[in-house]
Amino acid sequence: MELKGKLADAFNDQITLELAASTVYRQLAIEMDVLSLPGVAGWFRAQAAEELVHAEKFITHMTDRGAHPAIGDISAPALRVSTVDGAFQASLDHEKKVSESIRDLYRLAHNEGDIDSVPLLNWFIEEQVEEEATVGEILDRVKMINNDGNGLLRLDSELAARQV
Template structure:
């Protein structure tokens, strides 16, 4: 059975994951509006991935005999100055999510909840991957600067992303 403090923190994380999905959906719309379908496709994969993360937390709370309580999801930003600006915002957001996951791990340890700690280790690894992937795209966008050819090449590459829930 989950302790109340941990149950609340996990419920907060469900909301954070759903917000992440909502943010990436907003970014998908932004990229569609500037005719970068590959970037939009990459964002759609993120939308699906974050929804899946939220459901992993949801299922875990239920499995541990806890109660899921859903809060309102904050309105995400809708405009960015450039693809680089959007991806820098993503990197900052993923770093924030990493800090939330780390706080959950620390709470699970302090509550001596080993099952939750073990469950969270997957998310610790996932956040390392998320930050590395987004950081790599940010680096490439910085190299591209205002070169349309480079932007379209990256767009073509990002269009190849296929979300695989089994690979998560």
């Protein structure tokens, strides 16, 4: 079934949002580099790379279904954070925005009777639950540390273990 109309437009919007998410995460990595936390910065760089993979999944789905993917306008985020908890709060806020966008796509696919999009969207719904849980857990741990230097360095070391 060809992907077209409102759903194709919404998928293009999602591609743009995923690419914007990558930019948000890259900026958060820069902010953590400025704070001399290379492990946290690396975690955010890995997250930025993952968002590119997410955009690619939508692009592939569209081209496989005869649609024409198009990237919309992406502006650089005006994100400036000076704390680790500020960075992870910004991350969680952005993940919630992406999650709601995925839910909107799911609702639209059902309203349009486009069952071919459902497997992809189910994958993304599960992915977003995981993303929010992961970032939420890290944020909870950062709050427990309460800017303690030893705790931040330990967390930095743990997050450095994440592979791209």
